Amino acid sequence: MAGIDILYLLDRLEEVLNSGSRVPFMGSRTLIDEQECLDILDQIRVALPEEIKQARRVTAERDSILAEAEARAQQIIREAEERAAEKVQEHALVRQAQARAEQIEAEAERRCAEMRREADEYVYETLLNLERDLDQLLQTVRKGTRALRGATESGYPSRRAGPAS
Secondary structure, X not given: OOOOOHHHHHHHHHHHHHOOEEOOOOOOOEEOOHHHHHHHHHHHHHHHHHHHHHHHHHHHHHHHHHHHHHXXXXXXXXXXXXXXXXXXXXXXXXXXXXXXXXXXXXXXXXXXXXXXXXXXXXXHHHHHHHHHHHXXXXXXXXXXXXXXXXXXXOOOOOHHHOOOO
16 A cells, blocks of 8 residues: 555545536535545555655655765865874975865865755755645545535435434
8 A cells, every 4th residue: 555646546536526426406515425535535544654754764864865974074084184194294295284184174074065955955855745745635635524524514424424213
């Protein structure tokens, strides 16, 4: 069930709602297959945690990329410091090593900042897409709930209420 796309389920729910029969003399009232709508909603409830897990995986992936970038930056800094220490014996070489170490450190910080920015941008876009999908899902669920409530309030018994007496 985890492979089912939420947008596909929302489309199915919309089809069921749109394919209902109009009730004569009742204006915009429509008869729909309540059980089919409830089944689709159950499938959405099962699929939704996968979307949330995906967002968490993206966040974890971003954190991993940032940690890797910071570790690489630290490694570059350590390497620069080691090289500088080896060249302390010659005064001119010491100055060159210090300058190079600063360049490497600045480059590492620039690379780290760039990787962080790209990772944040990726996570931001993914979360925006997830938010949009969840908003669509919520709108569809609310629309289905209103339609079901309207059918129930117009005198049609709910299938969940049990047999009529």
